Amino acid sequence: MPRVSIVIPNFNQHKYLPACVDHCWFQTHADLELIIVDGGSTDGTKDYLRGLPEELNLTESNPILRMGEDGSIVHKRCRSYREDTHATHPERILKIIASEEDLGRTGTYNAGFSQVTGEYCTYIVGDDLPHPHMIEELARALDETGADLAYSDFTIVTDDDRIMRLVRKPDYDFKECFAEWFHIGVSTLHRASWLKKTGLMDENYQFANDYAHYLRMAMNGARFVHVPKVLYSVRFHGAMARHEESLALARLAREHLAKTGGKA
Template sequence: MKRISVIIPSYNHAPYIEACLDSVYFQDYPDLEMIIVDDCSTDGSGAIIRDWVDNLDRAVTSHAVRYDEANDAILRREHRRYERGRKVVYMQNPENRGSTATYNRGFRAATGEYCAFVVSDDICHPQMFSTLAGPLDADEADFTYADLFIVDDAMRILREFRLPDYDFEKCFCDWYLCGVATLYRRSLHERFGYYDETAMADDHECYLRFAMNGARFSHVAKTLYSARTHDHRQVGLHGSARFEALLEHSKALCLKARQWREGR
């Protein structure tokens, strides 16, 4: 069983961070390392994360187990809420460094053979990592990605985003279509570098670099992730000016992919 390291970069997602952390913690994959990196949040996210980490050893819950007819009582069994024995690492940046540097700090601390990052307001579905690990374990791919839901703050599903089966032209030349539900070999970073901290479309640039250097990609046609959209919030990438800059960078990366394809 290969260890999976999941990097969770956090910045000003206080209403969502606990649900995100729970969705990673309660994955059905046995050997999972969580590396949480807070980028100097100003909304209390750091305290929420510290409380969540502290509660891993003490939070309890209970469930009904038997009806005691003689005493007309429903008996309950108490147990620890978090009992899967995850390795959890929590770090705070000494100053605000931005999302890409925050990813990279987490990836450099990772010990798993496979790795991914999860945005701190999103939700991983319970079988996400066990499903994405399959093609990696079978040595059929170096990088796997899955379909996703786009949801609002109330977790209403606004659309199901079904991605194409992997083809360099479809996924990198037409547009960036590898999504955010990903898992890949950590050795790709060791071979081809980490996320470019000057890149606005940092995941697009990094995964294109992996593809151009021969990494094998595989699409898993299952919906395994819920990404939040925030029409009323202007935080991080959701700010209109920053998102427009990201789109401009992605357009340039599509042209780079086309030029590379044509030059082969």
Template sequence: MTTKYPLISMIVPTYNQDKYLATCLDSIWFQDYPNLEILVVNDCSTDHTSEVLANFEQAVESEMVSYASRYNEKTNEIERTTHYRYHHQGRSLTILHNDKNLGSTRTYNRGFKQATGKYCTYIASDDICHPQMISELLAPLEAGEADFSYSDMFIVNDDGRILREFKLPDYSFNDCFKDWYLCGVSKLYRRDLHEKIGWYNNDFVANDHELYLRFALNGIRFKHISKTLYSVRTHDNREVNVHSPSNWSKLLDESRALVLQARDAYTNGKVE
């Protein structure tokens, strides 16, 4: 693949999301961007996640589909063209299974530490990437306008119905970190930021908030793409893992503390 299309690493940490995982992976595979490295990290799921992953891997390798493509008037038959369901060019798939349950943050980090792309992101395994997500988020990074880009999103229920459209603010430290954390769900950023600034903090449930605030405090340039490129699935009636009541309470407490940290940094002139 030429440097015209730098490699993008997409990490998919997953735990007990067998109902949604294949849809999530389809949404990644069928991005309109032609050079993706997909790394799935299964954190010892106790549902059918391993089976879903094995079936997906097999389908990617060999499943065929067809479409009606020509009417043959001599035989009175409608002929069909057969092709692979999943195109193979510009895609790699790596599936990792943790030996023991590591929790969400260590699972993220395992994927990111194996990634080799110039840019990277992680995708929650019950969410859906819209087809132009990567190409739209990549454009300002490749143009040298930003180091981290993020977009708007839909909030959807289990039936895929859109509950609301979530429009995020154009980037300012005040709007995205000092008021509240509003920038990090549908995102793409330079992978070398991890080498310069560090990994997701294993002590945090609000691991993205903590890391991206660290990015901001170290002068990383953020840019908002005012397009809806991602769908976040609501966790109503299935509050598990990060969204379990105890973890969710911890996450909100951590985010409150991180907002106060951002306000203190702003007050003390550490950031504009």
């Protein structure tokens, strides 16, 4: 089973970050590397990250109950994050990169991507929630199809975790997924080798950095596969200022189609 690296970029998301980390930590995929990158937060995130390694080692959950041979109730304390008897949750690799300076949105992503050691990698922003089987399902799709990037459907949720919308993504087609608009979405996993083939995220794009990154992969021959399952929840805080960047990238995708005679 391949190692998967998850980059968690964060800036002033302390309200949501612990839940995001938990949802990443308890993925059903066994071999995970979590790389949390904080780009100069001022909201208490630094204190949380400073105490996170100890929390992962020491936090205990409610006791497991069973009836003993004498009819008494037996209490067994269990470690929340590192329960040795739970085969699906072996030791995780945790890396924390805490910057005193604001790295910029895309710079924060790149600080994490530059440290990945897994065969596959993705990013999950600090206020989103990957569903428990996300990594397992997307990694299986890459293994079985030989694709370079797998993506899935997702939900959009409010600050109080109410579902606003279920987003069904289309099966992959370059024109539909890049030239008409960005329809790959946020629930993705790709081969880490592409970070060397096409480079890290383009820091000229601060809002549509994923659009730019995956478009560059597609224009260089990457193969994409859609997994038609809801595996992720993205948190909605209001309109994102990404339209101008997205328009520029859609134009770039159309220019690419024109140059290649309609072939991606």
